[in-house]
Amino acid sequence: MRMNTEETARLKTADGDALRACLDAMKAAQTRDGLPDAALRIDRLTRLMVLLRDRADDFCAALDADFDGRARETSLMSDVMATFNTVKYARGRVKSWMKPDPRDGVVPFNLFGARVEVQRMPKGVVGILGPWNVPLFTTLAPLAFALAAGNRAMLKPSELVPRTSLLLQSAVQDLFAVDEVVVFTGDAALAGAFSALPFDHLVFTGSTTTGVRVMRAAAENLVPVTLELGGKSPVIVGRSADVGLAAERIVTAKVMNGGQVCVSPDTVHVADELVEPFIAACEAAHRRLFPPSAGDAALTSLIDARHFARIRGYLDEIRLAGGRVVDCGGGLATSGRKLTLHLVVDPPSGSRVAQEEIFGPLLQVVRYADITAVIDRINAAPRPLALYYFGTDREEERQVLERTLSGGVAINDVMLQVAAHDAPFGGVGASGMGVYHGREGFNEFCHPRTVYRSGWWDPRKALGLVPPYSKQLYGRLSKVLRV
Incomplete structure (x- = not known):
């Protein structure tokens, strides 16, 4: 679904209020539409692949202009193809990643049919602050895993690559609904407002110094963060x-x-x-x-x-x-x-x-x-x-x-x-926290929700585990504590 003229203008003149309005609309859509099935997730990832394929030459030209000298082969390999292959990898594994994960049951209830599983639930709306150095890969690779996990996303690419950022904004609005994926362009002040939003997860790639500011802003709303920072x-x-x-x-x-x-x-x-x-x-x-x-x-x-x-x-x-x-x-x-x-x-x-x-x-x-x-x-x-x-x-x-x-x-x-x-x-300590890529990247943007399913018989009364307690129960329970 393409944006109308008013929506497009809002993105190009975005401020803190416009950012918050977009986030609220996305959260409402996520609640309204419920858990996205595998077909929708695959469709979103396919559209992201089409975006990269169809705009490959345009992105190479934009990157060359933004850097004032960057070989198209460099851009094609490091930004377009690397991102395309990452999205393709995630698309091919969405169905298997979505399957509930059976876990060991609760003794002795598991002897009577009780079962435990972990469901990977989408967190909701993911914010992605991208850097300028490899702008497509560092912005769209985490997006691929966020979409695979069933989330919606708001992107803020770097102002140091303005042509690439505007092209990405245009390409995204041609292929994604305004409540699925949206790109905001703007300066460092807009990035600051972006990092202060109450996302369900926030991704930042950049310097350690800026990473500290992003994490501090996210902490005000208890937003979990993925920071990919670098170092020596x-x-x-x-x-x-x-x-x-x-x-x-x-x-x-x-x-x-x-x-x-x-x-x-x-x-x-x-x-x-x-x-x-x-x-x-x-x-x-x-x-x-x-x-x-x-x-x-x-x-x-x-x-x-x-x-x-x-x-x-x-x-x-x-x-x-x-x-x-x-x-x-x-x-x-x-x-x-x-x-x-x-x-x-x-x-x-x-x-x-x-x-x-x-x-x-x-x-x-x-x-x-x-x-x-x-x-x-x-x-x-x-x-x-x-x-x-x-x-x-x-x-x-x-x-x-x-x-x-x-x-x-x-x-x-x-x-x-x-x-x-x-x-x-992903990094560790001063070089970052959290990961993307692989199954772990999918898990990064999910909430692991434990689901307990009761069995066909509850043994608690028969074992004397509910009041009134017998005089022997304390001694029986204490024996379990032996090493």
């Missing part, structure tokens, strides 16, 4: 690693979207004797990916002047302090807000690049002598969204996995843990 994801290159393979995969992942990915590697810990071979291998890998003769078309621009200045500021600080910076560009000329990958080798611990999430085409390379010290350093920092280990030493790998905690891990690769549709994705 470390990489460990062990002495048993294939240095060339490690460098190739790290560089390939780091340059994706100009390093503007929440699970992008931030700091690479490299054994002393492997530092120089690793740097040389990174330079070679970058030249293969971006040969100077091809120009900078395949590089993704930094999103705006502020972020570009921030990354250049990191580099200037290190150079002024006499630190080592390696440009992996190999003579590649860049324009606008595009940067080749730069390595900062052993930066001072007090430097900004060592303390802040980089979120750009810059990588710290930090040497180490003992893997234990690396693990201690990782544990002393906020828990990261991702952790990466390269090497074939199983005992060392075991130490890394058992002695650290992160949102996800990849062994001998980078970022592919996020591509696992059948596994949860």
Whole structure:
């Protein structure tokens, strides 16, 4: 159902009152229509797939314009196709996810036909605050699981990608009823009003600092939140690693979207004797990916002047302090807000690049002598969204996995843990809370409701479990407490 002219105008000039009115209408519709069956959920997910398929080229063009330089192949893979495949995965499993989950019964009532099951009930209306870096995936992937769980949703994409946000708004209003899914566009003030609404669940992807504000606003209404925040994801290159393979995969992942990915590697810990071979291998890998003769078309621009200045500021600080910076560009000329990958080798611990999430085409390379010290350093920092280990030493790998905690891990690769549709994705501690993807993503947007079904006979009277109690009952019950 398409929106009328008045409804469309309201979305484009949205304020707090318009947001609340939309939320109230959605909650009323959810109550009125009752539990959505599998067919309706599948239909909604199919429409979301059609939206991505039919507007794929338009989204690629909008993203290129918003970034002022983003290859259509990058947008097609990371935003359109990644989201499409996630929605398709959820659509194919809705029916099985919806089935009640039988649980162990209550003894002794289960001996007489009593049964217990858990139903996964939709929470109601889910709010999704999307970021700018991979805007379709980070907004529509959680939407897929919210819809699969039987919810309705209100979306607020980032104002830093205005063309993409307006296109998404238009595409959604063409395919979804106003009380199913709706997109609001606006600035940071609107996002603040959005996060203060009494949703039944709220999803936010972005910085830890903003995540704290979103969670604080949600707490005023006791709204449960899913926060996917990021942080400084470390990489460990062990002495048993294939240095060339490690460098190739790290560089390939780091340059994706100009390093503007929440699970992008931030700091690479490299054994002393492997530092120089690793740097040389990174330079070679970058030249293969971006040969100077091809120009900078395949590089993704930094999103705006502020972020570009921030990354250049990191580099200037290190150079002024006499630190080592390696440009992996190999003579590649860049324009606008595009940067080749730069390595900062052993930066001072007090430097900004060592303390802040980089979120750009810059990588710290930090040497180490003992893997234990690396693990201690990782544990002393906020828990990261991702952790990466390269090497074939199983005992060392075991130490890394058992002695650290992160949102996800990849062994001998980078970022592919996020591509696992059948596994949860989310942070821990400062890198977030809650998950989406997989069965766990469906469960995130459901309330697990226990249902007890009485059996054909109630044994309580026969067992003396109701008043008046016998003198022997206390002693019989106490025997159950033996360990």
